[in-house]
Each structure stands twice: as C-alpha cells, then as structure tokens.
Amino acid sequence: MPDAPTGTRRGRWPGRPWAVAGRRLRALLPRRGDYDLRPRTVRADLVAGVTVGVVALPLALAFGESAGVGPAAGMVTAVVAGVVAAVFGGSGLQVSGPTGAMAVVLAPIVAAHGVGAVAVVSALAGLFVILAGVLRLGGLVSNLPWPVVEGFTVGIACVIGLQQVPAALGLAAEPGHGVLPTAWTALGRAFSGPDLAPLLWSVGTVAVVAVIMVGAPRLRPGLPGSLVAVVVVTVVAEVAHAPLRRIGVLPQGLPSPTLPTLDPAALSPLLGAALAVAALAAVESLLSARVAASMAGARGAYDPDRELVGQGLASVAGGLFGGMPATGAIARTAVNVRSGARTRLAAVVHAAVILGVVYLATGPVSRIPSAALAGVLLVTSVRMVSLPTVRAVLRSGPSAALSFGVTALLTVVLDLVQAIEIGLVVAAFLALRRLARDSGAHREAVPGPERPEDGEIAVFRLEGALFFGAAERICDGVLRRCVADRPQVVVLRMSGLSMVDASGGRALRELVLALDALGTTVLFKGLRPEHRGLLGRTGTLETVDGAHVVDDLGVAVDLARSHVRADRDS
DSSP states (O other): OOOOOTTSHHHHGGGHHHHHHHHHHHTTSOOGGGOOOOHHHHHHHHHHHHHHHHHHHHHHHHHHHHHTSOHHHHHHHHHHHHHHHHHHSSBSSOOEEOOHHHHHHHHHHHHHHOTTHHHHHHHHHHHHHHHHHHTTOHHHHTOOOHHHHHHHHHHHHHHHHHHTHHHHTTOOOOTTSOHHHHHHHHHHHHHHSSOOHHHHHHHHHHHHHHHHHHHHHHHSTTOOHHHHHHHHHHHHHHHHTOOOOBOOOOOSSOOOOOOOOOOHHHHHHHHHHHHHHHHHHHHHHHHHHHHHHHHHGGGGOBOHHHHHHHHHHHHHHHHHTTOOOOEEOHHHHHHHHHTTOOSTHHHHHHHHHHHHHHHHOHHHHHTOBHHHHHHHHHHHHHHHOOHHHHHHHHHTOHHHHHHHHHHHHHHHHSOHHHHHHHHHHHHHHHHHHHHHHTOEEEEEOOOSSOOGGGGGEEEEEEEEEESTTTHHHHHHHHHHHHHHHOOSEEEEEOTTEEEEOHHHHHHHHHHHHHHHHTTOEEEEESOOHHHHHHHHHTTSGGGSOGGGEESOHHHHHHHHHHHHHHHHHO
C-alpha cells in the first residue's frame, strides 16, 4: 500500500486529540455571537441592565454585610464579578454577584479565619469551579434532585431571615455562633438594655422597609421597591437624627487588584472551606441559569460548562479586588429576564450602574441604616419561599417530602453544603430503595402450544435492575422456587433488565452454580451486549454453556424442550 499523502487522515491522526481539546477549550471562551448590536436589542439591554442595577445595589450591600465582609466587599463583588461572569459565562441572561446563600456559607468562615481569609477562599474556590468547567462537569452538577434543591432554597431563606435578627433589633451580630443561637441571644440582649430607643427605631425601620417593598410595586409596577424603601428610611433617619447603626464608610472607587497573602500553615483548613464555596457557586449558578432558560425560552439557552468557567473566573477576580465569591443570582436574573434583556450586555450594564454609585455616591450610601438592609433581606427571604412549590413537593410522595425536609432542616441546623450532601444521600437511598422494590423475577408460563416437556421447564422474567440493592433477593427468590419445583431447565428472560452491576453479576453466577448443583440447566435469553460484557468479566458466563445464551424466546424454549427430552431418553 502506498504511503498516505500529506493532509490525509493518516497524516492528521496524531494531532487529532489536540484538535479536539482545542475545540473544547474554545467553546468555553467568549465569542462574537455573544452580543447583538442592533439598536433595538441594545436599547432593551440598556433598560434591563439599569433596572437590575437599581435592584442589585441594596442587595449587594446587604449580602456583604450579612457575610461579615462588609458592604464595600458586596459592592466590589457586584461590579467586578458581575462583569467577568457576564463576559465569560455560559448564559446570556445570567446576573451574578453576592448572594444570600454565599453569605450563609461565608459567615462561619469569616468567624473562624477572619476577613483576610475570604480573598484566599474566593480565589481557590474559583479555581475549583474553573476546573469543573474544563472537565465538563456542568451537566452533572446541574442534575440535583428537585426536592433537595427546594429544601436547600427553603433552608437558605430561613437562615437569611435568622441572620437579620440582630440588625433588625439594632444590634451587632456576635461572630462565631450559629444562626439560631445568635438570633435567640439577640432577642435577649435587645430587651434587656436600659435604652429602648435604638430597638424601637430599628424595628420601625424594618417594618417601613417591608411595607414599601411590598406596596410600591403594586402602586406602580416596575418600581424598584427595595431601592425606594432604603432611600426613604435613610432620609428619615438623617432628618430625625435617629439612633440607628449605619453601614459605615465605603471606598470612593474600586481597590487595586492584589494577590491574597497565603499562609501555608492555614492552607489546609481553608481548602475545605474553598471546596464548600466552590460547590455552592457551581450549584447555585447552574440552578439560576436553568431558571433563566425556563423563563426566556430559546434566548435563555446556556452552556453549563462555560458557565462554570465564567463563575470561577468571577470568584477569582472578586478575591483579587477584595470582594467575595460570586454566584449566579436567581432573583436578579429573573428581574433581568422580566425586564426584557436580550444578551449579556444587560449584565454588564448592571455592573456599570453599581460602579457609578461607587464613584459618585459613596457618602450618602454610607449613611444607610443597617436595619434598612436587614429589612430588605427579611422580605427577600420570605419571597424566596414559594408555597405552591412547597405544597407540590410535599404532595409528590413520602420520599420527596423526606428529602425536602431533611435538606431544609439541616441547612438551618448545620450548614448548606453538609445539608446538600446529606440530602443527596437521603434522596439516593430512597431512589435505590424504590428501584429495588420495582425490580424482581416473575414466573411465566411456557409460551406456545403446550407440550409434554413443559412441566419440567421454568421460565422467569427478570425486570428492573439487578444491582446490589436487589440482586440477592431476586436470585434467592428464583432459587427457592426451583428448589420447591425441581425443574430440569430454567429459562431466565433478561431483556427486561435495565441495569446489571458487579454485585448482580456475581449473584447471578451463584444462582447458576446452585441450580447446576440441583441438576438444573440454565438458559439465558435476551442478554444485552452491555450486560454480556459485565457478566463475562464477573465469571458468570463461564458457568453457562455458550449455546445456552440465546436472543429469541422461541429458540430458548425449543432448546429447553430438547434438553428435557434428552434427559428422559438417557
């Protein structure tokens, strides 16, 4: 055969894996088609971006305060991470920044390791999320069970609400304690002080914020209730010289990027924290992107792997600029979609709006009462819980209700990542139990016209999954029937098996050996190619004559009858 010419398949073959890797990496990077610069589309993105920026400003301040890193870090994250995630992310409609769930995870990290550790955790978590995207794990991460996701959402809402109790009562939260003890302690401290004026002003501020946030959009749809509420109570507090805690001085511009200081001795405990943050960032971002896709239809399509890369880069950038880890924000993304956003330009504009506030209005913003931000988050936490969705989960069955309840409860009592892990374990256990319950072996009559040999033949139809949770029960059931009836031939119909694992293959091997000891011949019918390979590797096929593995039931029955006749004639 002549040598293949240059440029043919043989010549290109050595470089093909690198070409595939190159295409996959290019798919994770920004591209020209991410934007639509037609005037009508640009106008829609500008309007949506300004709307989301106005909504996001008080939330960014509040979540930074709630996480323990300060309102300034929240604003920096909304700007820097918001732009990076918009440009590099896989969703054209996603809006990213600080979120309540991330604040819940960061608060104990700040209490244990200090504010300085947040930059390191943010950078490490971002690298983990980038790695997950490069390894194409986006589709895997986004497949969390629905009851676990809803339980996590309800639990986060409860935690966010409990975190605001001290600020709502005019007190500073005591670091290093869980949300339940902190809220309970704050109640005792608030009513034991000699001066109740700060308490009354704080509670009144929260009440006014809640009323405005609920009522303003009803009076005029599209009105950003949270921003209006914060402005109103801030002006009243300033005019009345109210004894309220303020969020404090903010930087008059973005800080310069700096590499976080890394202490090798502190790296080990921070790795666990970074993994927890990375897990949350991946799950929440992909969940938010999925919500946007469901709301926007075709224009909401997203690439989960690219989304992970973008969110990872956003967290790294946030850490370099003194911010906090970022994730996709479900509420702000929903506002973006409802406001008519068409491309990722809207998310960039949202960050630019907040950046304008950083440079032009830090003085007034620093005078916002902490109780006002607490009120914003209390209303936000209530809105996170959808009662129709909760009812739907509880009505969908005991397994779903248990997974939902366990995840929600543990989110409040332990922490979010542990709650998701345990919730997944519970959901997996219940799913495996249901799978095992739906799997079994059923005795069937020998098909076709009755023959004298049929009384010596037992046909069993195996259904479901022959796996570690059901294999022993299924095979023992078949063996007990055969011990009682003593057939000469057993036909195992295996085409109904959706899955066979190593435990199932081994249990099937033991069944064949036990039946052989009874003098019973075993025939396999309808063995799938993927199952055939596994049964070969587990040694099961070695126990069966190759001629006894057939694809057609009629052939299997004829073969069984010939065995019975041969035994009678011998």
